[in-house]
Amino acid sequence: MRAGIVGLPNVGKSTLFNALTSSKAAQSANYPFCTIEPNEGVVSVPDGRLERISRYIVPKKLVPAALRLLDIAGIVKGASEGEGLGNKFLSHIREVEAILQVVRCFEDPDVVHVAGVVDPMSDVETVEIELMLADLQTLENALPKAERTAKSGDKEAKLRVEAIKKSLEHLGKDQPLRTLTLDPPEAEAISSFGLMTAKPILYVANVDENDLHGEGPLAQKVRARAKEIGAGVVAVCAKLEAEIAELDEADRLEMLHSSGLDEPALAVLAREAYRILGLQSYFTAGEKEVRAWTIPIGATAPQGAGVIHTDFEKGFIRAEVYTLDDLETYKSEKEIRAAGKLRVEGKAYVMQDGDICHFLFN
Missing domain, CATH: 1.10.150.300 (Obg-related GTPase Ych/YyaF, coiled-coil domain)
Incomplete structure (x- = not known):
C-alpha cells in the first residue's frame, strides 16, 4: 500500500518525507517545482505490541509493518490545466491509495509561501479544487x-x-x-x-516548534476542516522531526522528553496513515522473528496467509490463533495450548487486528 505526500510548494513536504524515511539526502532548494519525479521511501509503522510479544517469544529480530510513501511535487493553482507541469505531478497521485496533504501552519519569513501569505484553508482548497x-x-x-x-x-x-x-x-x-x-x-x-x-485523505498540519500539539489558530482551522469532511488530521513539526530523525536513539529520547513529547509525532502520523488506508496488522511469532503483517480490515484467514506467500492462501487448511492478552496471561504458546485458548479457525474466519497466528497449508 502506498500513500502520497502532497501539498503546495514550500509547505514542508520533502522535510517531512526525509524525516519519516530517515533520509539523509540533501534538502531541496527553497523553490517551487524543485521535485519533479516523486521520491519513494518505506516507513515503519510503530507498534508496541511487537516488543510485548518478544518478551515471551524471544526472536532474533522484530519486523514492523511498513508503508510506502511518495513525496509528490508541489501542486499550484492551475495544476489540472498543466500549470507548473501539474498534469505530470497529478498523475503520480493516481498511483497511490491514500493522500497525506501537508498544510503549512507556521510563519517563517525565510520560507516563501507560493501565494505570499500563510492561509491553511486557502491551501487546502487549492489542492482540493x-x-x-x-x-x-x-x-x-x-x-x-x-x-x-x-x-x-x-x-x-x-x-x-x-x-x-x-x-x-x-x-x-x-x-x-x-x-x-x-x-x-x-x-x-x-x-x-x-x-x-475518491482516495482517503489525512491532513498533516505542519506546525511551529512553539505549537507542537497543533493547538494554535492556524492548526485549529485544519482540524475544523477535517472534522467537517470526516478526514483525519495530525499535527507535526517537520523541522523538529527532521532534527530528531538524525539523532541516535538515546539522544532522540532526550530531545523528545525535553520537547514534551512521548514519541515522535511521525509515529502518530504513520499509524494514522495506516488507519485511513483501512489496514490492520496480525503477527507471526517464532525464534527467527516476530513480525507484523499488513492486511485490509475484513480480510479472511486465507487472505491473511496469502500476504506471507500466495501458496499459503491457495493451500490454506486452517489457522491457529491466539491473542496478546493470552500470551501475557499464560507466558508461552505451550501454556496457551494447554489452557485450551489456542483457537482453530477455518477459511471463513475474519482476521482481527492483533491476532497472533500459525497457518497450516497443503
Whole structure:
C-alpha cells in the first residue's frame, strides 16, 4: 500500500518525507517545482505490541509493518490545466491509495509561501479544487467511450456510464468523490481511473516548534476542516522531526522528553496513515522473528496467509490463533495450548487486528 505526500510548494513536504524515511539526502532548494519525479521511501509503522510479544517469544529480530510513501511535487493553482507541469505531478497521485496533504501552519519569513501569505484553508482548497478539476477531466474524457460501448449491450459499460454520471454530478456540486457512496459494482467499474478525490485523505498540519500539539489558530482551522469532511488530521513539526530523525536513539529520547513529547509525532502520523488506508496488522511469532503483517480490515484467514506467500492462501487448511492478552496471561504458546485458548479457525474466519497466528497449508 502506498500513500502520497502532497501539498503546495514550500509547505514542508520533502522535510517531512526525509524525516519519516530517515533520509539523509540533501534538502531541496527553497523553490517551487524543485521535485519533479516523486521520491519513494518505506516507513515503519510503530507498534508496541511487537516488543510485548518478544518478551515471551524471544526472536532474533522484530519486523514492523511498513508503508510506502511518495513525496509528490508541489501542486499550484492551475495544476489540472498543466500549470507548473501539474498534469505530470497529478498523475503520480493516481498511483497511490491514500493522500497525506501537508498544510503549512507556521510563519517563517525565510520560507516563501507560493501565494505570499500563510492561509491553511486557502491551501487546502487549492489542492482540493485542482484534484476535483482533474477528476472532472478524466470522467468527461471517459464518458463518450463508455457510452459507445454501452450501446452494444455491454453490462459492465452500462454500469460504468451510470457511475461516471453520478460522479460527474457529485463533482459538479463541488464535492470530492470520497463523500459519494457508490454501490460496490459501480465503484469497481471506475476504479481503474485512479480518481484522486475518491482516495482517503489525512491532513498533516505542519506546525511551529512553539505549537507542537497543533493547538494554535492556524492548526485549529485544519482540524475544523477535517472534522467537517470526516478526514483525519495530525499535527507535526517537520523541522523538529527532521532534527530528531538524525539523532541516535538515546539522544532522540532526550530531545523528545525535553520537547514534551512521548514519541515522535511521525509515529502518530504513520499509524494514522495506516488507519485511513483501512489496514490492520496480525503477527507471526517464532525464534527467527516476530513480525507484523499488513492486511485490509475484513480480510479472511486465507487472505491473511496469502500476504506471507500466495501458496499459503491457495493451500490454506486452517489457522491457529491466539491473542496478546493470552500470551501475557499464560507466558508461552505451550501454556496457551494447554489452557485450551489456542483457537482453530477455518477459511471463513475474519482476521482481527492483533491476532497472533500459525497457518497450516497443503
